[in-house]
Amino acid sequence: MVGIVGYGVYLPIYRIKVEEIARVWGTNGSRISKSLFIYEKTVPSIDEDTVTISVEAARNAVEHSEVNPKEIGAIYVGSESHPYVVKPTATIVAAAIDAIENLTAADYEFACKAGTAAIQTCMGLVESDIIKYGLAIGADTSQGKPGDALEYTASAGGAAFIIGKEGVIGEIKDTYSYTTDTPDFWRREGRDFPSHGARFTGKPAYFKHIISAARGIMERNDMKPKDFDYLVLHQPNGKFPETAAKTLGFTREQLHNSLLVPYIGNTYSGSTLLGLAATLDKANGGDKILVVSYGSGAGSDAFIIEVTKENEKRRNKKTVKKYMEKRIYIDYSTYAKFKGKLKGVALQK
Amino acid sequence: MKGIATHWRLIPQRYNLVGTKCNTCGEKFFPPRYVCPKCRRAGNIEEFQFSGEGEIYSYTMIHTAPEGFDFQKPYILAIIKLKEGPLLLSQIVDCKPEDVEIGKKVEKVFRKVIADGDSGIIRYGYKFKLKSS
Amino acid sequence: MSSRVAVIGIGITEFGELWDESYRALITKAGTEAINDAGIEGNEIDGLYIGSMSPGLFSGQEHVSSLVADYSGLAGIPATRVEAACASGGLAFREAYISLKSGLMDIVVAGGVEKMTDSPTSSVMITLMGAGDQEWEAFKGATFPALYALMARRHMFEYGTTLEQISEVAVKSHHNATLNPNAQFKFNVTLKQVMNSPPVAEPLRLLHCSPITDGAAAVVLATEKKAKKLCENPIWVEASAISTDTIALHDRRSLSRMDASIRAAKYAYEQANLKPSDIDFAEVHDCFSIAEIMAIESLGFCKPGEGGKLTEDGETKLDGSIPINPSGGLKGKGHPVGATGIAQIVEVVEQLRGDAGKRQIDGAEIGLTHNIGGSGGTCVIHIFSNR
Numbered sequence: 001m002v003g004i005v006g007y008g009v010y011l012p013i014y015r016i017k018v019e020e021i022a023r024v025w026g027t028n029g030s031r032i033s034k035s036l037f038i039y040e041k042t043v044p045s046i047d048e049d050t051v052t053i054s055v056e057a058a059r060n061a062v063e064h065s066e067v068n069p070k071e072i073g074a075i076y077v078g079s080e081s082h083p084y085v086v087k088p089t090a091t092i093v094a095a096a097i098d099a100i101e102n103l104t105a106a107d108y109e110f111a112c113k114a115g116t117a118a119i120q121t122c123m124g125l126v127e128s129d130i131i132k133y134g135l136a137i138g139a140d141t142s143q144g145k146p147g148d149a150l151e152y153t154a155s156a157g158g159a160a161f162i163i164g165k166e167g168v169i170g171e172i173k174d175t176y177s178y179t180t181d182t183p184d185f186w187r188r189e190g191r192d193f194p195s196h197g198a199r200f201t202g203k204p205a206y207f208k209h210i211i212s213a214a215r216g217i218m219e220r221n222d223m224k225p226k227d228f229d230y231l232v233l234h235q236p237n238g239k240f241p242e243t244a245a246k247t248l249g250f251t252r253e254q255l256h257n258s259l260l261v262p263y264i265g266n267t268y269s270g271s272t273l274l275g276l277a278a279t280l281d282k283a284n285g286g287d288k289i290l291v292v293s294y295g296s297g298a299g300s301d302a303f304i305i306e307v308t309k310e311n312e313k314r315r316n317k318k319t320v321k322k323y324m325e326k327r328i329y330i331d332y333s334t335y336a337k338f339k340g341k342l343k344g345v346a347l348q349k
Numbered sequence: 350m351k352g353i354a355t356h357w358r359l360i361p362q363r364y365n366l367v368g369t370k371c372n373t374c375g376e377k378f379f380p381p382r383y384v385c386p387k388c389r390r391a392g393n394i395e396e397f398q399f400s401g402e403g404e405i406y407s408y409t410m411i412h413t414a415p416e417g418f419d420f421q422k423p424y425i426l427a428i429i430k431l432k433e434g435p436l437l438l439s440q441i442v443d444c445k446p447e448d449v450e451i452g453k454k455v456e457k458v459f460r461k462v463i464a465d466g467d468s469g470i471i472r473y474g475y476k477f478k479l480k481s482s
Numbered sequence: 483m484s485s486r487v488a489v490i491g492i493g494i495t496e497f498g499e500l501w502d503e504s505y506r507a508l509i510t511k512a513g514t515e516a517i518n519d520a521g522i523e524g525n526e527i528d529g530l531y532i533g534s535m536s537p538g539l540f541s542g543q544e545h546v547s548s549l550v551a552d553y554s555g556l557a558g559i560p561a562t563r564v565e566a567a568c569a570s571g572g573l574a575f576r577e578a579y580i581s582l583k584s585g586l587m588d589i590v591v592a593g594g595v596e597k598m599t600d601s602p603t604s605s606v607m608i609t610l611m612g613a614g615d616q617e618w619e620a621f622k623g624a625t626f627p628a629l630y631a632l633m634a635r636r637h638m639f640e641y642g643t644t645l646e647q648i649s650e651v652a653v654k655s656h657h658n659a660t661l662n663p664n665a666q667f668k669f670n671v672t673l674k675q676v677m678n679s680p681p682v683a684e685p686l687r688l689l690h691c692s693p694i695t696d697g698a699a700a701v702v703l704a705t706e707k708k709a710k711k712l713c714e715n716p717i718w719v720e721a722s723a724i725s726t727d728t729i730a731l732h733d734r735r736s737l738s739r740m741d742a743s744i745r746a747a748k749y750a751y752e753q754a755n756l757k758p759s760d761i762d763f764a765e766v767h768d769c770f771s772i773a774e775i776m777a778i779e780s781l782g783f784c785k786p787g788e789g790g791k792l793t794e795d796g797e798t799k800l801d802g803s804i805p806i807n808p809s810g811g812l813k814g815k816g817h818p819v820g821a822t823g824i825a826q827i828v829e830v831v832e833q834l835r836g837d838a839g840k841r842q843i844d845g846a847e848i849g850l851t852h853n854i855g856g857s858g859g860t861c862v863i864h865i866f867s868n869r
Binding site for chain 2 (some may be wrong): 599603604605607608611617618619620621622623624625627628631632633636639680681682683685686718730731732734737838
Binding site for chain 2 (some may be wrong): 013046047048049051055056059084085092096098106179212322326328337345346347348349
């Protein structure tokens with residue numbers, strides 16, 4: 001059986017409240033919080049980026065999985081904020097966890113679903129015995145254009161999953177993807193901030209792909225919403241996943257554990273993976289999880305995961321909750337400084 | 350671009366705290382030493398990886414920063430006594446200045462240290478944060 | 483039995499932000515003054531030793547041995563540049579001393595010079611960090627004030643030294659500087675001003691830190707035979723000592739003392755057959771006020787940890803039992819890094835000749851200079867007498 005052998009997460013310590021961002025732009029913070037179901041988001045420090053987040057998550061995953069890093073045969077990092085456009089994040093992670101040199105590596109981009117695409121690739125390499133363990137990471141320090149709706153949600157964080165056949169804590173029974181060419185959200189080369197199609201990002205984009213992928217995987221596995229203990233969906237805000245869950249026939253309780261966005265924001269490539277990690281932190285042997293990611297452009301990767309007893313024996317000590325509990329609040333000016341929104345302000349000579 | 354090869358050679362040290370130890374006298378070194386100051390030619394040096402755990406030995410808060418570090422100020426620079434013995438110099442991050450005290454336990458994190466302008470390489474390396482309970 | 487060595491001439495420029503003065507102008511001024519003072523002709527000089535920390539990084543100029551010989555009108559003469567960070571001047575003097583003791587030379591000039599104001603402060607900070615460990619200290623964002631602040635913090639933790647005691651050093655430095663016509667800061671500061679000055683690297687504040695300075699100094703050394711012939715009042719070198727220690731602060735055995743100073747002091751006292759209590763006054767390396775406290779402990783003027791108290795009790799003032807830095811020290815008179823070691827010697831010679839004007843220490847017979855490189859990687863100590 002191919003599945004998750006271990007996982008690790010990372011969230012920066014800094015937070016900014018939605019009402020603080022709203023204060024700067026003269027909008028009503030509490031109204032935004034109510035409509036998007038988000039109160040605050042994570043902010044990376046000036047010396048953090050997708051590479052540092054990926055490394056911290058990967059180190060935690062290696063620790064939890066108890067795997068010898070030298071046996072990791074592939075590393076894929078999915079993000080839309082890799083610090084280098086050319087020079088992969090994956091090789092820096094490989095050096096930082098001492099997995100070099102016998103491995104393959106590459107970076108992925110597919111908006112917010114690059115991390116789940118990395119999991120699928122690792123599954124293939126492990127299933128075919130080309131590698132023993134694969135490391136899939138989804139991490140981002142996403143940028144929201146100042147004053148834009150996305151600025152309230154675009155946050156930073158990441159999660160890493162080690163895929164293998166031995167010591168599996170969550171067997172991946174199936175994966176099914178639904179992919180189309182849909183221009184709902186994009187960023188051109190050299191541009192600092194992404195653009196999006198406003199209301200076009202709802203029904204034709206997020207909902208169409210999530211619902212199609214979820215229905216597709218349940219159908220071909222002859223399963224219904226009530227067969228699952230947990231649901232994990234991509235979380236661009238708090239409202240979308242709740243609406244999608246309802247449409248599919250899932251209850252709030254099934255989604256509840258994985259819904260982190262109200263307090264950490266949308267970690268883009270980390271979003272679905274962090275939701276899955278939070279679920280595994282709690283899930284017991286026999287529990288079934290439906291995971292559906294979403295990446296603009298557009299596509300959804302769905303997974304059916306069956307938790308094993310091993311997960312109860314080897315609980316992750318560095319839970320998502322622990323990272324969420326450590327917080328230092330900052331104001332908008334510090335936020336702008338940390339996120340490189342001020343011209344010429346960066347950690348560089 | 351100056352110093353690319355220097356940084357690359359130091360990646361095992363800067364990412365993973367790989368130092369050395371002398372098997373003759375048992376002393377451990379970080380940064381790595383290739384000649385044991387005590388045993389000299391009688392020493393037997395081999396690689397040793399440090400755990401990244403330690404405690405604060407001394408600290409300062411820097412207000413006048415060298416070029417490139419300006420936007421971090423004020424930042425905490427500390428001398429950390431690693432669990433295995435040696436002292437090293439590093440920034441302490443993710444805490445308020447008043448939280449730092451001699452003797453407090455710290456653990457390593459992976460952070461950006463400095464980039465070479467906006468088109469040069471990014472140099473990553475270890476920093477430390479206060480150990481969470 | 484090699485002959486004794488004496489200083490027979492001294493020269494020094496004004497210290498400060500000297501926009502109109504170039505590196506070449508500064509060293510030739512100081513050198514000319516020294517040679518005039520010695521009453522010798524240029525063609526009597528056998529060699530030049532120039533201490534300069536980093537003209538390459540400050541101004542792009544290396545090969546200053548050739549440059550200085552050339553611009554002194556002495557092209558052709560043997561010339562050597564000596565570098566040991568802020569101890570370059572002291573070390574240049576030692577190399578000059580060794581050349582005379584070897585018998586190969588009879589009269590040499592040892593000069594020190596630094597032009598630091600041609601680049602902005604943030605760039606100067608980086609150049610000065612060349613005196614520390616590039617790969618393990620500079621890379622991490624350390625500055626020199628930070629390294630000394632780390633030592634200050636340990637000294638305060640281990641011995642209970644207070645910020646007030648450290649600040650008293652700066653008050654004294656400034657007071658002495660008001661009596662020194664060449665000093666950079668000829669004004670007094672109060673204890674309160676020092677303690678409230680802007681923080682640089684806590685606990686050190688702006689007024690605990692020596693400034694960025696341009697300046698040069700030079701001395702003429704001669705063997706005993708030549709000295710007795712040329713000079714009425716030669717000042718004899720009783721001891722010359724140097725010791726090194728690890729370049730990086732984190733590799734030291736203790737952060738609250740400088741082993742290089744302690745070792746060099748021991749060698750110097752042994753050479754001169756003297757004890758700390760025989761020293762009448764000293765010019766020590768107060769690049770940061772804490773360094774003066776650590777220096778007087780290393781030199782044995784008080785027990786380890788009691789440097790703060792000795793200062794607080796006023797014993798290191800001009801009228802105290804062991805005046806320290808009558809010139810104003812690096813804090814009051816300025817710190818053109820390569821020149822400092824020689825400037826300290828100039829002050830000691832002036833005191834021993836009785837020429838120190840308002841700063842004169844009564845009955846001074848034996849003086850000591852203490853010059854540090856970096857955060858303690860090098861220490862050069864000389865002892866002089868007029869006996």
